[in-house]
Amino acid sequence: MTRKQRRLTMIGCSLAVLGLAAGLVLYSLRDSIVFFSTPSMVTEQHIAPGRRFRLGGLVQPGSLKRGDNLAVSFEVADGSAKLPVVYKGLLPDLFREGQGVVAEGALDASGVFKADTVLAKHDEKYMPKEVADALKKQGHWKDDYDNKPATGARVTQNAAPAGQGVTQ
Structure with a gap:
């Protein structure tokens, strides 16, 4: 085998192993992907x-x-x-x-x-x-x-116009 053929074979095998690993991970997570069930x-x-x-x-x-x-x-x-x-x-x-x-x-x-x-x-x-x-x-x-408007929003000192006091 030439050097180029060995390199291509190694790259191909590496991609196959990586693809198999990704497939196994996704297969094992198939029931966990949904955040919750109704x-x-x-x-x-x-x-x-x-x-x-x-x-x-x-x-x-x-x-x-x-x-x-x-x-x-x-x-x-x-x-x-x-x-x-x-x-x-x-x-x-x-x-x-x-x-x-x-x-x-x-x-x-x-x-x-x-x-x-x-x-x-x-x-x-x-x-x-x-x-x-x-x-x-x-x-x-x-x-x-x-x-619905958001309630409970807090105004901070940084958001107040200059010269106006804001209580928290």
């Missing part, structure tokens, strides 16, 4: 009890119940399906009924999602893109979701 997706995919995943949707109005020792239960809905959630711990300050939430945990044998982490939306304008897309797809999107 209640409809959970029922469609028949997720096995004990398997960890993220559940996203809207907290169903009237479903929040507080128990002893920081235990709470609520339902997460996406318009066509609901899934009961139980959580023990402090809820985020922005957690409310009727608003977007993402919870991390696993289903138990009875079909209840046992969350160990609950994430609430950032402000009045924020809704996770996947939740908004799922609501739009199912026809439950409200135009005022896009038009």
